[in-house]
Amino acid sequence: xxxxxxxxxxxxxxxxxxxxxxxxxxxxxxxxxxxxxxxxxxxxxxxxxxxxxxxxxxxxxxxxxxxxxxxxxxxxxxxxxxxxxxxxxxxxxxxxxxxxxxxxxxxxxxxxxxxxxxxxxxxxxxxxxxxxxxxxxxxxxxxxxxxxxxxxxxxxxxxxxxxxxxxxxxxxxxxxxxxxxxxxxxxxxxxxxxxxxxxxxxxxxxxxxxxxxxxxxxxxxxxxxxxxxxxxxxxxxxxxxxxxxxxxxxxxxxxxxxxxxxxxxxxxxxxxxxxxxxxxxxxxxxxxxxxxxxxxxxxxxxxxxxxxxxxxxxxxxxxxxxxxxxxxxxxxxxxxxxxxxxxxxxxxxxxxxxxxxxxxxxxxxxxxxxxxxxxxxxxxxxxxxxxxxxxxxxxxxxxxxxxxxxxxxxxxxxxxxxxxxxxxxxxxxxxxxxxxxxxxxxxxxxxxxxxxxxxxxxxxxxxxxxxxxxxxxxxxxxxxxxxxxxxxxxxxxxxxxx
Ligand SMILES: [Mn+2]
Numbered sequence: 001x002x003x004x005x006x007x008x009x010x011x012x013x014x015x016x017x018x019x020x021x022x023x024x025x026x027x028x029x030x031x032x033x034x035x036x037x038x039x040x041x042x043x044x045x046x047x048x049x050x051x052x053x054x055x056x057x058x059x060x061x062x063x064x065x066x067x068x069x070x071x072x073x074x075x076x077x078x079x080x081x082x083x084x085x086x087x088x089x090x091x092x093x094x095x096x097x098x099x100x101x102x103x104x105x106x107x108x109x110x111x112x113x114x115x116x117x118x119x120x121x122x123x124x125x126x127x128x129x130x131x132x133x134x135x136x137x138x139x140x141x142x143x144x145x146x147x148x149x150x151x152x153x154x155x156x157x158x159x160x161x162x163x164x165x166x167x168x169x170x171x172x173x174x175x176x177x178x179x180x181x182x183x184x185x186x187x188x189x190x191x192x193x194x195x196x197x198x199x200x201x202x203x204x205x206x207x208x209x210x211x212x213x214x215x216x217x218x219x220x221x222x223x224x225x226x227x228x229x230x231x232x233x234x235x236x237x238x239x240x241x242x243x244x245x246x247x248x249x250x251x252x253x254x255x256x257x258x259x260x261x262x263x264x265x266x267x268x269x270x271x272x273x274x275x276x277x278x279x280x281x282x283x284x285x286x287x288x289x290x291x292x293x294x295x296x297x298x299x300x301x302x303x304x305x306x307x308x309x310x311x312x313x314x315x316x317x318x319x320x321x322x323x324x325x326x327x328x329x330x331x332x333x334x335x336x337x338x339x340x341x342x343x344x345x346x347x348x349x350x351x352x353x354x355x356x357x358x359x360x361x362x363x364x365x366x367x368x369x370x371x372x373x374x375x376x377x378x379x380x381x382x383x384x385x386x387x388x389x390x391x392x393x394x395x396x397x398x399x400x401x402x403x404x405x406x407x408x409x410x411x412x413x414x415x416x417x418x419x420x421x422x423x424x425x426x427x428x429x430x431x432x433x434x435x436x437x438x439x440x441x442x443x444x445x446x447x448x449x450x451x452x453x454x455x456x457x458x459x460x461x462x463x464x465x466x467x468x469x470x471x472x473x474x475x476x477x478x479x480x481x482x483x484x485x486x487x488x489x490x491x492x493x494x495x496x497x498x
Contacts, residue, residue: 013163015138016159020164022112022134023160026109028058029050030076031060032060032062032065032076032087033087034064034088034090034153036089036328037178037320037322037324037325038154038321039088039154039328040337042088044340045154045171045175046086047341052167057082058076058082064090070098073102074105077105078105083107083110084109085112088156089116089154090115091115099135110133112137112138113137113139114139115153116151150192151184152184155176155195169201169205169207172199172202172205173208173317176191179191185300185301189300207307208303213266214281216266217322220267220312220315221312223265224246224265228240228249234297239284255276278298278299324339324350325357326354329360335350361396365399379410379411379492380412380430381407381410383397383414388414393416394429396414397430410436411430411441412432413429413430415428416428430472432471441496443468445469446472447473447488451463451474453487454483458480
């Protein structure tokens with residue numbers, strides 16, 4: 001435990017101490033968080049912490065905070081009348097909006113922001129005292145840490161919970177589910193930084209187990225043949241999507257797929273059976289991919305949540321985070337929060353949403369495989385499919401590159417023109433792989449620069465952007481979307497040429 005606290009930068013510990021004080025002092029608390037797996041996990045951590053502290057509290061997931069949605073947040077806060085408002089997994093890039101709309105509300109005495117996204121501008125005041133009100137912004141990137149790999153939004157929320165009470169150590173499981181949802185584990189190569197420290201803490205308290213195992217989705221839940229049939233990371237030529245071939249794969253290796261009447265899962269296999277199966281999978285990969293690292297990536301760190309029920313999605317960090325994403329992407333993030341809080345009815349509902357989510361993803365990917373499913377532009381690939389909803393566009397373009405439906409030599413940009421609730425804004429989402437980022441592509445910088453240029457030239461707010469170098473997003477006034485895309489394409493093409 002001592003060692004754990006020492007791994008947190010001192011300047012960050014100081015803010016966490018102050019924020020913990022605000023939590024203890026508060027009577028009524030409103031918490032807002034993002035709708036992805038990390039945001040949902042963060043919100044569940046905060047809700048459980050508040051519950052255990054005996055606070056009156058209210059929580060809500062918000063798709064994104066922008067100049068439009070902050071008005072609803074403001075209304076919610078005015079109605080609930082909290083003295084403390086907590087934002088998690090967003091807030092840093094929206095700090096001006098938060099100050100303008102929330103800090104001024106009469107009952108609100110303090111605001112705590114727990115974010116890990118790169119700050120928009122260098123604002124050096126992380127704690128600002130404004131007319132006797134307190135705003136504490138805790139963001140690892142202000143303290144020399146990486147918000148992409150060292151710690152996530154849920155991890156930052158977990159730190160606060162731990163500073164409030166050491167009894168919250170069990171919430172380490174949700175911290176890692178959030179980090180997994182944000183792909184902070186270098187795609188299965190393993191967690192680093194504070195994430196690693198949190199895992200060690202979870203291991204020593206018995207809540208988490210770390211194993212080197214197959215990194216595929218579904219090792220705890222999928223029948224053996226379906227584990228391969230639905231494999232997309234990597235796509236297994238000859239096996240993915242080919243049911244008969246998947247049966248034959250195990251038969252040829254002499255591995256029983258059933259025990260009695262029940263399908264076996266990967267976790268039911270003996271170590272010797274796993275070894276044989278892994279060799280078989282590696283052979284398939286080596287036959288079809290040039291890069292030997294793809295075969296190595298098949299084995300990696302997998303995390304087991306030892307206190308959650310076996311053979312369910314909640315047993316593994318990877319499957320849990322996918323379950324939560326499914327809730328968020330189907331516009332039911334609150335179901336995800338309740339699953340984290342161990343509500344059994346929510347779990348049943350969540351599994352239905354996961355099924356729906358998989359069906360949506362599969363049909364979106366199928367449309368990309370058709371002729372003209374995506375467009376080639378200078379410096380990027382464009383997905384502009386009116387049937388793919390804004391809630392899954394980011395995952396779809398990521399999976400499309402992961403499964404090589406779209407080539408990976410340029411970033412892929414997805415746009416959704418008909419966004420939720422007839423919003424005047426179009427949504428844009430971008431993904432670039434690590435190789436491109438190493439070559440100097442930073443999608444967040446490109447999106448923000450283009451947005452700022454457009455806003456300045458037109459002297460009004462046309463686009464807002466944010467995110468990370470390899471995954472970024474933007475909201476743009478629909479009339480300016482095509483201009484925005486052209487500018488992004490030009491800038492990316494220029495960067496790829498140098
Ligand atoms: Mn996050």
